[in-house]
Amino acid sequence: MINKKIIVVGCGSIGARHLKNLFSLRIKNLVAVDLDQKRLENLKRDIPNLKTYKGLETALRKEKGIDAGFVCTPTSLHIPVALKLAEAKINLFIEKPLSHNLKGVLKLVKLVKGKKLITMMGMNYRFHPGLKLIKQIIDERKIGKIYSIVAFGGHYLPDWHPNADYRKEYAAQKKLGGGVLLTSIHGLDYLRWLVGEPKWVFGHIDKVSNLEIDVEDVAFAFFETDKRIKVSIYTDFLQRVPQHGLDVIGEKGTIKWNFYENKVDIYDPRGKKWISKKFKFETNDMYIDELKYFLYRLKLRKHIEDLNIEDGAKTLQLALAVKTNYSIRKYFSFSNEN
The missing domain is CATH 3.30.360.10 (Dihydrodipicolinate Reductase; domain 2)
Structure with a gap:
């Protein structure tokens, strides 16, 4: 058993996948947060001793010593959830994309740097x-x-x-x-x-x-x-x-x-x-491999430079540039938030 406590916020398709994969990797101290009680009950049948909550605030109040938080909510909620976890000094794994706009991104970057947190984006195709x-x-x-x-x-x-x-x-x-x-x-x-x-x-x-x-x-x-x-x-x-x-x-x-x-x-x-x-190759292999990489870095307390939230912000800004159809002249700066 790997002695880590991990909370997964958002237990839809990808959140459920991460929970099951973490359990398969011998992470036994798992916490799940989702508004859908039926989802939580289904997960408890698959994962013994899974602790479940319908609210993040309640989970953070009752569960101490959380090592990492997985942000698997709908995209527009990624930053608000990540900020709450970072404030609680919890290392972050954030599913793609980082967000749907740049609002709050600079605040999150500064917060994780100040608290020296390990962060990683869920970009599983880099493990294909x-x-x-x-x-x-x-x-x-x-x-x-x-x-x-x-x-x-x-x-x-x-x-x-x-x-x-x-x-x-x-x-x-x-x-x-x-x-x-x-x-x-x-x-x-x-x-x-x-x-x-x-x-x-x-x-x-x-x-x-x-x-x-x-x-x-x-x-x-x-x-x-x-x-x-x-x-x-x-x-x-x-x-x-x-x-x-x-x-x-x-x-x-x-x-x-x-x-x-x-x-x-x-x-x-x-x-x-x-x-x-x-x-x-099975599709789930790359999800398993990205978790192994994150857990390894977490164990060694080594920051991830090539796939952290700043890198995720670069990809997000590129996507937003495509959406608004403009040329990037000074590519990716945190000097201003959109």
Whole structure:
């Protein structure tokens, strides 16, 4: 058993997944907070000795010595919940995206720095074996200079969580911080991770379907990095057959990744052939791996520099730039809050 006490705030799909994964990693001292009593009762059947509360304030008052808090609420509530946990000197794991705007972000950054808290964003695709391989190939310049990268994906929102009414999910509601751009922000995050920071960005979002939502269901962005790499990304809530992949164009070769086929294809122009790298992979593996990384850093009391909330704020600002369709000239500054 790992001697850590962890509270998870928000026990919908991702919160429940984290609780079950933490339990599988031998974290036995778990606390769950959610307004839905039925959710909590279902989780108690799966996780022995799980402590449950319908309010965060009550949980923080009664539960002492909490080592880390997982923020898994609807997006618009991330910052208020994170601030309460940080005030209680609790290390933070915040699900993507950091928020739906920049309000309160600077306050949270200053607070966690002042209290020397460990923070991590829930960006599980950075732990995907295919993307990790591509990152290694790019960093080691195995296909030379990178010219461009194209990411694409999409899924049909009503099929996302088949047992739920999609109209009631946070992704479908503006007031909860929904919309395809923020819901699928993983793409913008791993593109920054793979090829660097944008110098400018052009974006377009729209609502084109008959889905009963008040947010965008399609998003497109194009940007150039500080290394002059051209990047584009497309995502939507519309595709009946989900897809997720990317192409990387380099001076000495091409890389193709397909999430659903569990493989990375690398074109070798010298041999004029494709080389396939296949791997065994289950979707939950990357969620487990990100938890292991967070728990390891928590155990050593080592701060996470590459995936902390400041990094999450950079990805958020890029998404907001796409939403408002403007060019970034001084990319990412906390000097002012929006």
